[in-house]
Amino acid sequence: MPHNHEELLKHVSSEMPVDELLQDLGDLFKVFGDTTRIKIMYALHEDEMCVCAIADLLKMTQSAISHQLKVLKAANLVASRREGKTIYYRLADEHVKSIIAQGYEHITE
Amino acid sequence: MPHNHEELLKHVSSEMPVDELLQDLGDLFKVFGDTTRIKIMYALHEDEMCVCAIADLLKMTQSAISHQLKVLKAANLVASRREGKTIYYRLADEHVKSIIAQGYEHITE
DNA sequence: TTATCATATGAACGATTGCTCATATGTTCA
DNA sequence: TGAACATATGAGCAATCGTTCATATGATAA
Numbered sequence: 700m701p702h703n704h705e706e707l708l709k710h711v712s713s714e715m716p717v718d719e720l721l722q723d724l725g726d727l728f729k730v731f732g733d734t735t736r737i738k739i740m741y742a743l744h745e746d747e748m749c750v751c752a753i754a755d756l757l758k759m760t761q762s763a764i765s766h767q768l769k770v771l772k773a774a775n776l777v778a779s780r781r782e783g784k785t786i787y788y789r790l791a792d793e794h795v796k797s798i799i800a801q802g803y804e805h806i807t808e
Numbered sequence: 809m810p811h812n813h814e815e816l817l818k819h820v821s822s823e824m825p826v827d828e829l830l831q832d833l834g835d836l837f838k839v840f841g842d843t844t845r846i847k848i849m850y851a852l853h854e855d856e857m858c859v860c861a862i863a864d865l866l867k868m869t870q871s872a873i874s875h876q877l878k879v880l881k882a883a884n885l886v887a888s889r890r891e892g893k894t895i896y897y898r899l900a901d902e903h904v905k906s907i908i909a910q911g912y913e914h915i916t917e
Numbered sequence: 918t919t920a921t922c923a924t925a926t927g928a929a930c931g932a933t934t935g936c937t938c939a940t941a942t943g944t945t946c947a
Numbered sequence: 948t949g950a951a952c953a954t955a956t957g958a959g960c961a962a963t964c965g966t967t968c969a970t971a972t973g974a975t976a977a
Contacts, residue, residue: 701952702894704861711851712865721850723915724908725843732838733965734831741830742820750924752813756821763966765925770965775914784923784974785811794914799833801910805884805903806832810922842935859954872936874955879935893944893953 730774736767740795747789839883845876849904856898
């Protein structure tokens with residue numbers, strides 16, 4: 700007969716956040732889970748940059764960068780301001796830096 | 809003529825980590841970027857659990873959980889110990905908790 | 918207005934991902 | 948040894964993802 704975890708499950712499931720929140724958490728980290736987006740966030744670490752500067756820096760097309768900035772913005776990880784034709788992007792808040800910093804710590808042990 | 813960012817790019821690129829590290833960072837967060845894996849890590853937040861208990865908790869097949877645990881283990885996010893037929897998984901270190909906590913803070917503002 | 922620069926966006930395509938299903942491996946106990 | 952349990956794994960498939968390409972939108976200056 701398979702073994703029993705009723706008590707454990709009762710306790711653990713009472714501590715689990717609701718599904719919607721866990722889904723949102725996954726969706727947030729999914730945004731961090733791409734090298735291009737990580738690079739963009741790293742580039743914005745110190746100062747705002749315009750789209751074409753980011754594209755130059757990463758040696759990628761303007762379109763690809765623009766698509767990814769949209770993803771980052773939808774997740775509230777970057778914000779932007781317009782100045783004439785140019786649009787400058789910056790990190791939206793300090794969470795971005797601390798999440799990346801924690802990840803960095805993990806992989807560099 | 810397109811506008812110029814030479815100075816900015818020179819500075820920013822000097823501050824960028826090497827590509828391999830940025831790739832590793834992306835790969836790490838990719839692991840966090842799935843609801844099933846987030847749930848598993850949350851379940852292990854307080855105590856170790858065996859595979860079938862996790863499967864019961866999440867109402868998913870043993871196979872699906874086992875596949876995901878392999879991913880988590882490859883990323884050094886969980887560790888395991890055997891006790892007879894049963895294998896117990898636990899969080900590998902405190903980084904898991906702090907990364908999730910930072911993400912949690914971000915989405916709950 | 919027209920030309921040019923900066924950025925955004927939609928469709929399409931190849932690559933990756935997460936699950937299922939079937940089966941293999943490993944452990945215990947009779 | 949054989950049966951039952953716990954877990955792992957490989958193949959296959961649908962769904963998602965990230966890029967490219969073509970084109971649209973928006974702003975500025977002549």
